[in-house]
Amino acid sequence: MNLFRTALILAxxxxxxxxxxxxxLTTQIIFAGxxxxxxxxxxxxxxxxxxxxxxxxxxxxxxxxxxxxxxRSFISEQRNxxxxxxxxxxxxxxxxxxxxxxxxxxMMLVVELVSIPFLFLLFDFKFLGSVPYFxxxxxxxxxxxxAIGTFLAALAxxxxxSEMLLPLLLFPITTPILIGVVQATKIILTNVEKLSxxxxxxxxxxxxxxxFFVVCFLLIDYVLEV
Amino acid sequence: MSMNLEREKAMLPGTPLTSMKSASLSKxxxxxxxxxxxxxxxxxxxxxxEESTMHAAQKIFYFHVSSAWLAxxxxxxxxxxxxxxxxKRKRIFDTYAYVSAEIGxxxxxxxxxxxxxxxxxxxxxxxxxxxxxxxxxxxxxxxxAYIMIRQMDGVWDKKARLSAVFGIIGFADVPIVFFAIxxxxxxxxxxxxxxxxxxxxxxxxxxxxVALLVTIAAFTILYAYLLQKGxxxxxxxxxxxxxxxxxxxxxxx
Numbered sequence: 001m002n003l004f005r006t007a008l009i010l011a012x013x014x015x016x017x018x019x020x021x022x023x024x025l026t027t028q029i030i031f032a033g034x035x036x037x038x039x040x041x042x043x044x045x046x047x048x049x050x051x052x053x054x055x056x057x058x059x060x061x062x063x064x065x066x067x068x069x070x071x072r073s074f075i076s077e078q079r080n081x082x083x084x085x086x087x088x089x090x091x092x093x094x095x096x097x098x099x100x101x102x103x104x105x106x107m108m109l110v111v112e113l114v115s116i117p118f119l120f121l122l123f124d125f126k127f128l129g130s131v132p133y134f135x136x137x138x139x140x141x142x143x144x145x146x147a148i149g150t151f152l153a154a155l156a157x158x159x160x161x162s163e164m165l166l167p168l169l170l171f172p173i174t175t176p177i178l179i180g181v182v183q184a185t186k187i188i189l190t191n192v193e194k195l196s197x198x199x200x201x202x203x204x205x206x207x208x209x210x211x212f213f214v215v216c217f218l219l220i221d222y223v224l225e226v
Numbered sequence: 227m228s229m230n231l232e233r234e235k236a237m238l239p240g241t242p243l244t245s246m247k248s249a250s251l252s253k254x255x256x257x258x259x260x261x262x263x264x265x266x267x268x269x270x271x272x273x274x275x276e277e278s279t280m281h282a283a284q285k286i287f288y289f290h291v292s293s294a295w296l297a298x299x300x301x302x303x304x305x306x307x308x309x310x311x312x313x314k315r316k317r318i319f320d321t322y323a324y325v326s327a328e329i330g331x332x333x334x335x336x337x338x339x340x341x342x343x344x345x346x347x348x349x350x351x352x353x354x355x356x357x358x359x360x361x362x363x364x365x366x367x368x369x370x371a372y373i374m375i376r377q378m379d380g381v382w383d384k385k386a387r388l389s390a391v392f393g394i395i396g397f398a399d400v401p402i403v404f405f406a407i408x409x410x411x412x413x414x415x416x417x418x419x420x421x422x423x424x425x426x427x428x429x430x431x432x433x434x435x436v437a438l439l440v441t442i443a444a445f446t447i448l449y450a451y452l453l454q455k456g457x458x459x460x461x462x463x464x465x466x467x468x469x470x471x472x473x474x475x476x477x478x479x
Binding site: 148151152155158159160165168169171172173175176179180200201204207208211212215216219222223225 | 312364367368370371374375378379380384387388390391392394395396398399402403405406407409
């Protein structure tokens with residue numbers, strides 16, 4: 001299990017450097033807060049119909065905040081000219097991918113942990129659905145989004161304008177996840193009786209997660225070539 | 227920079243000069259395209275029965291479906307050549323993948339324009355959020371992104387590698403997108419071939435089917451012609467680059 005050990009070391013390195021600078025995480029959380037504020041202008045929180053858009057808003061926050069972190073994860077390596085160092089280090093490309101994925105995923109979860117309760121609080125949303133299923137959906141959705149996002153961030157990092165390129169690559173590819181999780185979240189938050197169709201969506205998202213995690217794992221060797 | 231050019235130059239002796247053969251192939255394909263297009267026009271406007279409710283407006287159906295077919299085929303070809311490129315690492319595979327993706331994008335645009343024109347007369351709306359429409363739109367965005375990777379700065383083999391990877395991922399994504407959206411909601415497109423799930427409203431008249439198949443065949447020949455032409459353009463561009471480089475070297479001497 002050398003692959004996982006090196007991946008963990010890399011993830012630890014990323015998270016340590018994040019703890020030191022707190023650059024990405026603060027930006028992501030503040031950005032998530034700003035998105036919530038903007039949504040409060042767009043959809044009147046006092047209005048009852050606003051409850052219907054909450055599932056969508058959750059995922060817009062996750063996607064936008066996530067893309068900030070994804071952009072940074074490979075560019076920071078290039079700014080410090082440590083990408084070559086990583087590539088010549090005695091570990092596989094898949095290990096670099098896995099390490100970066102774990103670091104991004106951990107940060108994403110922290111952002112969600114802060115911003116989603118904050119959203120419910122500000123929009124005065126009474127949580128009636130099932131909490132374990134909600135957590136499962138958020139977890140699976142972010143997993144897939146970050147998995148494919150880390151991969152495409154590695155791909156886009158080769159370009160000089162990678163900040164602009166990444167969203168264009170990422171959004172069309174992640175449409176199935178976004179449709180699946182928004183539908184599942186909507187069902188779980190607003191009418192729990194239809195749980196079986198939410199589970200069908202969860203299965204779709206899980207299948208997507210598995211397929212793309214494997215595909216990314218196989219193809220990352222070609223992306224991270226010297 | 228100089229290193230890249232050297233690398234590109236090293237490819238030169240490897241590329242065989244088959245311009246004579248490809249020129250005659252191009253002529254044959256061009257003639258085939260013209261003839262088959264004329265034949266398909268005959269079949270569409272004279273042979274095929276007129277649709278009972280939509281009348282002449284329905285004729286756009288043949289171009290619409292054939293363009294969609296062509297676009298999907300082009301993206302499939304991109305997918306296949308992307309895999310071949312990653313395995314064999316030959317520049318020609320990359321060129322084929324790129325040209326095919328470009329053709330695919332052009333025909334996706336045609337599908338996305340003829341669709342609303344037809345929809346306006348058939349459904350009385352320009353656009354509906356319906357599985358096949360959204361899938362085509364997302365397909366369009368994916369391959370626009372693919373072309374944007376091609377426009378990146380850097381050595382050709384890096385761009386070729388990255389876009390091949392994206393070509394594979396993008397194509398793998400399409401069935402899942404379609405499946406997800408169909409699950410989400412389905413309303414408008416009838417299932418034309420075979421029995422629909424509702425056992426009604428589907429089906430196509432045999433004269434229309436013949437016209438459709440002829441048009442699809444014509445579009446396939448058109449695709450082959452465009453692909454051949456596009457690849458020979460890319461080869462010419464490549465050759466001009468090499469001559470420029472040679473000239474530059476001589477000037478520097």
